Amino acid sequence: MRKRILLLEGIHPGAKTRLEAAGFSVETEKGGFEGEKLIARANGFHAIGIRSKTKLTVEVLNKLPELEVIGCFCIGTDQVALDHANEIGLPVFNAPYSNTRSVAELMMSEMVALSRQLADRTMQMHKGVWRKSAVGSNEIRGKTVGIVGYGHIGTQVSVLAEAFGLHVLYYDIVKKLPMGNARPCESLHELLGRSDFVTLHVPDTPLTRGMMGEAELRAMKKGAYLLNASRGKVVDIPKLAELLKSHHIAGAALDVFPAEPASNDQPFVSEVQELENVILTPHVGGSTEEAQEAIGQEVSESFVRFFNSGATTGVVNFPRLDVADPREFPRIVNIHKNVPGVLSAVNSIVSEVGANIVAQNLATDSRLGYLIMDLGVADQAALNAVADKIGKLKTSIRTWVLNQSV
Numbered sequence: 001m002r003k004r005i006l007l008l009e010g011i012h013p014g015a016k017t018r019l020e021a022a023g024f025s026v027e028t029e030k031g032g033f034e035g036e037k038l039i040a041r042a043n044g045f046h047a048i049g050i051r052s053k054t055k056l057t058v059e060v061l062n063k064l065p066e067l068e069v070i071g072c073f074c075i076g077t078d079q080v081a082l083d084h085a086n087e088i089g090l091p092v093f094n095a096p097y098s099n100t101r102s103v104a105e106l107m108m109s110e111m112v113a114l115s116r117q118l119a120d121r122t123m124q125m126h127k128g129v130w131r132k133s134a135v136g137s138n139e140i141r142g143k144t145v146g147i148v149g150y151g152h153i154g155t156q157v158s159v160l161a162e163a164f165g166l167h168v169l170y171y172d173i174v175k176k177l178p179m180g181n182a183r184p185c186e187s188l189h190e191l192l193g194r195s196d197f198v199t200l201h202v203p204d205t206p207l208t209r210g211m212m213g214e215a216e217l218r219a220m221k222k223g224a225y226l227l228n229a230s231r232g233k234v235v236d237i238p239k240l241a242e243l244l245k246s247h248h249i250a251g252a253a254l255d256v257f258p259a260e261p262a263s264n265d266q267p268f269v270s271e272v273q274e275l276e277n278v279i280l281t282p283h284v285g286g287s288t289e290e291a292q293e294a295i296g297q298e299v300s301e302s303f304v305r306f307f308n309s310g311a312t313t314g315v316v317n318f319p320r321l322d323v324a325d326p327r328e329f330p331r332i333v334n335i336h337k338n339v340p341g342v343l344s345a346v347n348s349i350v351s352e353v354g355a356n357i358v359a360q361n362l363a364t365d366s367r368l369g370y371l372i373m374d375l376g377v378a379d380q381a382a383l384n385a386v387a388d389k390i391g392k393l394k395t396s397i398r399t400w401v402l403n404q405s406v
């Protein structure tokens with residue numbers, strides 16, 4: 001049977017194209033649904049693709065028994081009851097890295113804009129003020145950028161920054177291989193004291209919350225610039241405002257804030273409003289059409305891989321298994337409760353019918369076990385018998401067969 005996939009909330013059309021090319025039946029909706037309406041619309045689909053508005057709650061998930069996989073065509077996954085999805089054997093995929101390049105490009109443009117006070121100049125021009133001067137305007141070539149968090153975005157910034165002629169320093173809690181001529185710093189304070197631009201690309205963790213507090217902001221070179229497109233709570237905004245007013249920090253570009261309006265209808269309030277040489281953007285670092293398209297491709301690929309091979313590469317709430325598509329042999333996939341004795345029960349069933357385990361992959365988390373097994377079996381009846389018996393084990397949550405023909 002062809003798998004049926006429902007894509008909600010105007011997911012990029014490239015996703016439908018990709019999924020149809022892979023042989024799935026796809027329906028799309030421009031908007032989202034809630035509660036009973038969502039259940040009625042999604043009923044009978046094997047996969048659902050959502051963005052940030054559709055709430056897949058415990059109640060909704062319990063009423064969608066055909067559902068096998070969820071795709072969040074965005075970064076965040078808070079809109080899904082992740083723990084419950086795990087408990088009932090539903091993998092959830094997202095697209096955390098599709099907008100990496102978009103953020104990195106924005107950072108580069110903002111370094112130039114801060115160095116040339118572009119935000120202030122353009123505001124003045126719109127108000128009829130002509131202020132032609134070179135004072136305080138600089139090229140970024142030959143300056144030093146300090147990248148805090150040398151992950152997907154940090155390393156992209158590193159590459160682009162070198163192409164602009166900047167010297168690159170970075171600091172990460174994990175030892176990272178430098179790109180090009182970038183140099184690691186032993187400590188955050190070392191980086192802060194040596195950088196003309198400090199750009200933050202860390203995740204939101206207990207360690208990073210408040211990471212740029214008063215001491216760190218004061219440790220920045222006088223006249224340096226701060227850029228933050230990571231998470232709002234990383235920077236102490238009231239302290240930053242003080243140091244901008246005293247001109248210890250020469251400017252800032254902020255895309256994320258400790259408290260962000262929940263929708264475009266709500267006002268934005270911050271201590272840094274109206275300050276000189278401060279660029280403020282509404283969390284749009286990763287919001288480009290290219291990123292939307294890439295998100296569509298990334299999550300579609302996860303669906304295709306999952307349905308064709310059982311692979312859960314990049315899943316957020318489920319044991320990860322990165323396996324290739326089955327080729328010569330049929331494959332049994334089994335999601336089970338992670339309790340003692342499951343594997344030996346499965347292996348006894350296989351040996352009872354005289355089948356041979358060609359490949360066996362198991363990944364577990366605290367609740368679930370995820371088993372992918374390629375079998376050499378004599379005939380279809382033997383394969384069906386194995387799948388049926390494994391499916392009937394008390395520990396099994398869901399069992400299915402891929403590459404059926406023996």
Ligand code: NAI
Binds near residue numbers: 100
């Ligand atoms: P990533 O996970 O690839 O990289 C994060 C890096 O930070 C890792 O190398 C990690 O080891 C490092 N790190 C963690 N804790 C640290 C600490 N205490 N000190 C120094 N380094 C530390 O993440 P990615 O994709 O590069 O994203 C970075 C940030 O950008 C995330 O907070 C993400 O939410 C945000 N983001 C913002 C967007 C926007 O629209 N403004 C769009 C995309 C991501």
